[in-house]
Amino acid sequence: MTAELEQTETAILSRAINPTQASLTPEAAQSILDIKLTESDVARRDELADKAREGTLTPEELNQLESYRHVGRILELMKAKARISLQKAKIAS
Secondary structure (H helix, E strand, O other): OOOOOOOOHHHHHHHHHOOOOOOOOHHHHHHHHOOOOOHHHHHHHHHHHHHHHHOOOOHHHHHHHHHHHHHHHHHHHHHHHHHHHHHHHHHHO
């Protein structure tokens, strides 16, 4: 009997990125940790989140907020892998 894999975008990305495997060079890991949203993107994301809490999002804004959430999940997975890779490199040195 085969275990069925979860097929959400986050689950698929998590398996692809494999954030618990420390396989990045320190330079690559640091480059990933330096990735950040622009100030205008942070402001827009926060504005959309506020509207979501108020229950006033339009369907288009809901799609935008979901895009920000999706990007955030990708960055979280990548940064987790980067941190683990840096910890492994620190221990090895």
